[in-house]
Structures are given as C-alpha cells and as structure tokens.
Amino acid sequence: MAPQRRGQExxxxxxxxxxxxxxxxxxxxxxxxxxxxVTIDIAKGEFVFLIGQSGSGKSTVLRLLLREExxxxxxxxxxxxxxxxxxxxxxxxxxxxxGCVFQDFRLLPxxxxxxNVAFALEVINKSQRTIRRAVPEVLDLVGLDxxxxxxxxxxxxxxQQRVAIARAxxxxxxxxxxxxxxxxxxxxxxxxxxSLLERINRTGTTVLMAxxxxxxxxxxxxxxxxxxxxxxxxxxxxxxxxxxx
Amino acid sequence: MRASFVMSGVGQGLRRNVLMSIALIMITxxxxxxxxxxxxxxxxxxxxxxxxxxxxxxxxxxxxxxxxDTCKRPFTAAQKQQLQARLSSDPRxxxxxxxxxxxxxxxxxxxxxxxxxxLLSPSDFPNEFVVKLxxxxxxxxxxxxxxxxxxxxxxxxxxxxxxxxxxxxxxxxRVGALVFALVVLIAAVLLMAIxxxxxxxxxxxxxxIMRLVGASRWxxxxxxxxxxxxxxxxxxxxxxxxxxxSKTYVLNGIFGHSVxxxxxxxxxxxDVLVASGESAAVGxxxxxxxxxxxxxxxxxx
Numbered sequence: 213m214a215p216q217r218r219g220q221e222x223x224x225x226x227x228x229x230x231x232x233x234x235x236x237x238x239x240x241x242x243x244x245x246x247x248x249x250v251t252i253d254i255a256k257g258e259f260v261f262l263i264g265q266s267g268s269g270k271s272t273v274l275r276l277l278l279r280e281e282x283x284x285x286x287x288x289x290x291x292x293x294x295x296x297x298x299x300x301x302x303x304x305x306x307x308x309x310x311g312c313v314f315q316d317f318r319l320l321p322x323x324x325x326x327x328n329v330a331f332a333l334e335v336i337n338k339s340q341r342t343i344r345r346a347v348p349e350v351l352d353l354v355g356l357d358x359x360x361x362x363x364x365x366x367x368x369x370x371x372q373q374r375v376a377i378a379r380a381x382x383x384x385x386x387x388x389x390x391x392x393x394x395x396x397x398x399x400x401x402x403x404x405x406x407s408l409l410e411r412i413n414r415t416g417t418t419v420l421m422a423x424x425x426x427x428x429x430x431x432x433x434x435x436x437x438x439x440x441x442x443x444x445x446x447x448x449x450x451x452x453x454x455x456x457x
Numbered sequence: 458m459r460a461s462f463v464m465s466g467v468g469q470g471l472r473r474n475v476l477m478s479i480a481l482i483m484i485t486x487x488x489x490x491x492x493x494x495x496x497x498x499x500x501x502x503x504x505x506x507x508x509x510x511x512x513x514x515x516x517x518x519x520x521x522x523x524x525x526d527t528c529k530r531p532f533t534a535a536q537k538q539q540l541q542a543r544l545s546s547d548p549r550x551x552x553x554x555x556x557x558x559x560x561x562x563x564x565x566x567x568x569x570x571x572x573x574x575x576l577l578s579p580s581d582f583p584n585e586f587v588v589k590l591x592x593x594x595x596x597x598x599x600x601x602x603x604x605x606x607x608x609x610x611x612x613x614x615x616x617x618x619x620x621x622x623x624x625x626x627x628x629x630x631r632v633g634a635l636v637f638a639l640v641v642l643i644a645a646v647l648l649m650a651i652x653x654x655x656x657x658x659x660x661x662x663x664x665x666i667m668r669l670v671g672a673s674r675w676x677x678x679x680x681x682x683x684x685x686x687x688x689x690x691x692x693x694x695x696x697x698x699x700x701x702x703s704k705t706y707v708l709n710g711i712f713g714h715s716v717x718x719x720x721x722x723x724x725x726x727x728d729v730l731v732a733s734g735e736s737a738a739v740g741x742x743x744x745x746x747x748x749x750x751x752x753x754x755x756x757x758x
Contacts, residue, residue: 278669300674308671320663334462335672383670 228289229386229418230254230277235286237272245284246272247442254420256386259413261429262422263453264439270422273439274389277420278310279303291386308336311380311388311417315395317372319364325351325375326360332379350382351375354408370401374408381412388412390421394428402428426453466680467687470656477652478688484645485692485740486699491638493696493736497704497724498631500732502624504722513593513616517544517586517604520611532584532609540607544588547603549596552589558582583611638736646743649688650751653681657752682748689744693737701729 232252238245247269254260262270275281276288279295288295291309298306319328326347333343351360354374364372373393380388390409394402406428413419423429429436429452436451437444471478519537520528537555544553556564562579590596593615601613657664667677704724708716715721 304671304673306671307669312669318662318666320666331666332670334459335667335670335676337459337676340459379666379670 228253229256229258229291230420231287231289232273232276233287233289235276235283235288237269237276237281238284245442247439249286250439250442250444251286252437252444252447254418256418257413257416259410259419259432259434260421261432261434261436261451261453262420262439263424263429263436266424268439269442270439271391272442274312274391274420274422277387277389278312279306304336308383309386311383311385313373313376313380313388313390313393315392317364317369317376317396319372319375319379321364324361324363325356325367325371325378328364328375329378329382332382336383338383346382347378350378353381353411354378355404368401369397370404373397373401373405377405377408377412381417384415385417387418387420390419390423392423392425393421394423394425399427403431406432429453463679463683467683470660470680470684471687473659474652474656477655478684481645481648481652481688482691482695484641484648485689485744486695488638488641488645489689489692489696489733489736489740490699491634491641492739493700493732494703495631495634495638496732496735497700497728498627498634500728501708501722501724502627502631504724505624505627508722509616515588515590515593515597515600516614516616517588517610518583518612518614519585520609521580521583525611528611536607536609537584540586540604540609543607544586544604547600549591549600550588551591554587556585556587558584561585642739642743645740646747649685649744649747650755653685653748653751654755656681656684657755678749678752681752682745685744685748686741689740690737693733693740696736697730697733700733701726704729 230252231254232250235250236245236248250269250273252273262273264270272281276283277290277295279298282296290306293306295306320331323331329347329350330343333346338346348357348360351357354377356371356374356378359367359371362371364375367375373396377393388409393409394405397405402425409419409421410432433450433452435449436446436453438446438448517540519532519540520530522531524530541553541555544550558579561582562577588600590600597615601615604610605613664677708721708723712721716723
C-alpha cells in the first residue's frame with residue numbers, strides 16, 4: 213500500500229506522476245458517463261498519446277487532471293496529490309505543475325510573443341529578473357528566438373503554437389498536457405511541433421497528448437491509450453493509432 | 458505581486474470599456490453626491506440643535522385687550538404677580554423673565570422684514586413670561602398643562618415647536634436625499650455588477666490562461682476589484698466640489714441672510730470633506746464587495 217500523509221489520501225506516492233484510479237465522470241446534463249471506471253498510471257518522463265473519437269472522453273481526462281472538473285467516482289492523482297481533495301487555494305499550486313497546450317493556441321492577441329510567455333510568469337509573481345532570463349531561453353528552445361517582438365497575427369500557425377508551448381513550458385512544469393496541439397496545423401508543421409514536444413519530453417517533463425492525428429501517433433511509436441465511449445479499450449506501449457479502427 | 462503589472466491590466470480594462478467606465482463613474486458620483494448631501498444635512502441639523510438646545514425657552518403669553526375663548530379681559534397686575542410667584546417657586550423652572558410689549562417690540566424691529574418695520578407697534582405683541590425649564594423635553598407638557606389654565610394666561614408655547622418646523626424641513630430633505638441616494642446606489646451596484654460581468658466575459662481568454670498557468674484566485678480577481686474601486690474613488694472625489702457648490706448655493710445663497718445673521722449655523726470646508734469622505738468610503742466598500750460577490754457568483758475565474 214502506498215504511504216499516506218495525514219490519513220486523508222491527499223498525498224500518495226504511487227511512483228506515477230499521473231494516476232487515475234477507477235475514475236468515472238458524469239456531467240450533470242450527460243445521459244451517459246463521459247468516462248467510466250478509467251484507471252491510468254503514467255510515470256515521470258513518459259510520452260503518452262491519448263486517442264479516441266470525438267466524445268470518447270479524452271478532454272475529460274485532461275480537465276480532471278487540471279481540476280477543471282471533479283470526478284464523480286474514483287480518484288485522480290497528480291504528482292502524488294489527490295486532485296479531488298485539494299482545497300481551492302491549493303489548486304493554483306497544482307496547475308503550476310502542469311503546462312497546457314491547445315488546438316487553438318489561446319494566445320493573447322494584443323501581446324507580443326515575448327509578452328505572451330512572460331504573462332504566464334507575471335501572474336504567478338515571478339520576479340522580473342527570472343522573467344528576463346527564462347522567457348528568451350524558452351523562446352530559443354522552441355525556435356522563436358528572433359521573433360520575440362512579433363504579435364500573434366504576425367506569426368504562422370506553427371509559430372503561434374510554438375509560443376503557446378513556450379508559455380506552457382516556461383515554468384518548467386512536471387507534466388505537459390496537449391489537447392490536439394496539431395489539429396490546426398499542416399503535416400510538416402505538425403512534425404515540427406512534435407519534435408519540439410519530444411525535446412521537451414527529453415528534459416524529463418511527462419507529456420500527455422490527446423490527438424486524432426494517426427500519422428503522428430504511428431510515426432512516434434510511443435505509449436498509446438485509446439478511449440472509446442468513455443472506456444479504455446487499449447493501453448499499449450510503442451503503439452500505433454489504427455489497431456481498432 | 459507586481460503593482461505595475463496589475464495596474465497596467467487595470468488601465469487596459471478601464472480603457473477597453475471606456476464608455477461603461479464613464480457611465481459607472483457618473484452613476485457612482487450621483488449616488489455618492491446624494492449620500493454626501495444627506496450626511497451634510499445631518500451635520501447641519503446637529504449643529505442647529507447644538508446651537509439652540511441650551512437656549513430654548515417656554516413662552517407664557519398673557520391676555521391682551523382682544524377677547525377670545527381663554528381671555529375675557531386683559532391680565533391684571535395681581536394676576537401677573539401671582540403667576541410670577543408660582544413660576545419662581547416651581548422646581549422644574551430654572552429662570553423666569555417677564556418681557557413687556559415694549560421690550561419685545563424693541564428686540565424685534567424687523568419682525569416682518571426690514572421694509573415693513575413701520576407696520577408694527579408694541580401693542581401688536583403680547584406680554585409674556587419667558588421661562589427656562591431644567592429639562593424642556595421632559596417637563597414641557599406638565600408645565601404647559603399646569604399653567605395653561607392660570608388666570609390671565611392666554612397661551613403657552615415651547616420655542617422647541619418653532620424649531621421643529623425648520624428642523625422638519627431639513628430632516629425631510631435629509632431623508633429625501635438618503636432615499637434617493639439609496640435608489641441610485643442600488644442602480645450603481647447593479648451597473649457595477651453588469652460591468653464586471655461584461656469585462657470578465659471580454660477577458661475570458663486572459664483569465665482562462667491565468668487560471669491554467671496557476672495564478673491564484675486573488676490574482677485573477679484583483680484587476681476587476683481595482684477597476685470597480687477606482688471608479689468609486691473618482692466618483693467620490695467628484696462629490697467634494699459638487700457638495701461644496703451645493704452647500705454654498707443653499708446655505709450661503711438661499712438661506713444666506715439667516716446664515717450671515719447667525720440664525721442658521723454655516724458648514725465648513727471640513728464638514729464638506731468629512732461628508733464626502735464618508736460617502737466615498739461607503740462607495741469604495743460597496744464597489745469592492747460588489748466586485749467580489751459578482752466574481753464569485755457569476756464569473757468563473
């Protein structure tokens with residue numbers, strides 16, 4: 213049995229950075245559970261694809277990890293902490309351990325690439341010194357060192373997604389959640405984004421990526437968890453996309 | 458938390474909704490102006506009471522030549538002497554003074570206004586005893602009942618009654634201003650709540666990102682709370698000249714003659730500043746509470 217603190221199961225070390233333990237989520241308006249009795253363990257430093265058709269429950273898993281939603285049944289752990297039992301004031305602490313990237317980039321249109329990335333540090337009260345050091349460093353990492361002063365509309369889709377990744381990674385999170393990060397990009401650009409995510413993964417950051425992109429999944433040959441109708445139908449290391457299609 | 462970062466966000470927010478910000482400042486100003494007006498009127502009432510409370514007397518008017526239900530003939534010297542003796546021995550009375558018609562006429566030459574002084578003569582005034590009670594409010598009724606039927610007495614009147622009229626006018630305007638202030642304050646609070654909801658909807662992308670990167674709830678709320686607070690502060694600052702102008706117009710304009718003759722007490726700059734400050738404090742607290750409650754109840758941050 214895993215060790216527990218304060219007997220509240222708020223903190224459990226399972227050796228996994230992400231753990232879903234028989235988790236079911238039923239939305240108030242939903243006729244059936246979005247996910248049902250899902251159990252997943254993801255170790256530190258893993259790169260995992262979460263695949264499945266629209267409505268299969270991929271986004272629900274990501275929302276549960278971010279504590280955007282609470283599980284109806286079961287437990288969700290991130291870095292050993294029971295996310296469902298976190299007090300409200302502890303939620304920001306959890307989210308600082310998780311970086312997020314979305315299909316639609318979600319950049320602030322009136323801020324430059326630099327300011328978009330710096331924003332993520334400003335709002336968690338990082339010092340100007342840290343910001344001045346960390347932002348150019350991460351922009352360099354994502355390949356945008358010469359484009360820091362560009363506005364989002366002056367950047368291509370791929371470059372905008374790189375800014376979004378830089379913003380998600382600038383605080384060096386433990387986990388990077390990517391929800392269809394290549395959904396709006398052409399195959400070549402998608403390949404570049406995947407190389408970047410791989411590079412980030414090599415720094416020790418766990419990457420959990422929800423995707424529909426079979427080419428990427430097939431090319432990367434990483435662990436694949438497939439959801440169908442809210443149930444895990446496949447959990448395969450070095451998997452490909454199309455086994456059950 | 459870096460103040461410059463937060464304040465630049467606040468500035469952007471106010472500029473983004475500039476028309477709504479102006480509307481909010483105006484309605485906050487109007488509500489705080491009426492609240493301040495009500496507080497200032499209360500101050501005037503207090504000063505008025507303080508000025509006159511120790512000086513209020515009871516007038517016991519004696520019968521004159523005019524016949525009526527209580528007076529069949531003018532009072533006699535014996536009646537006056539007897540009454541004076543009774544009044545002087547009454548433990549509730551601290552001072553008794555007789556004022557003749559001539560004395561009253563002499564003291565009030567402009568009773569009907571400076572231009573009409575020749576219309577009056579001493580015989581137009583009644584002879585009276587001016588009596589000071591230990592406790593006017595407590596003893597007036599008992600004293601009035603006891604001496605109303607004394608021989609040679611026509612009527613008894615407390616000067617408090619005369620004051621009640623003018624105090625009533627002030628009090629009505631105070632209550633009116635307070636009611637109006639409350640109504641406009643409610644409108645201001647509702648407008649503030651709507652403005653915050655609109656601003657939060659406009660900045661949903663920004664606040665979503667703040668949430669996702671781990672900003673505290675306080676950090677996501679503070680720009681909205683500060684914006685509401687700033688509009689309340691501006692509204693509060695505007696009430697200072699507005700209240701000063703109103704005070705000057707009413708007390709030094711409409712009631713200027715009474716104020717300059719010392720009948721009505723004047724209000725100082727300090728009184729205006731205190732009333733403005735108090736109403737601004739109410740506005741600022743309301744703005745903070747409204748912003749906080751709105752954000753918690755209607756906006757997911």
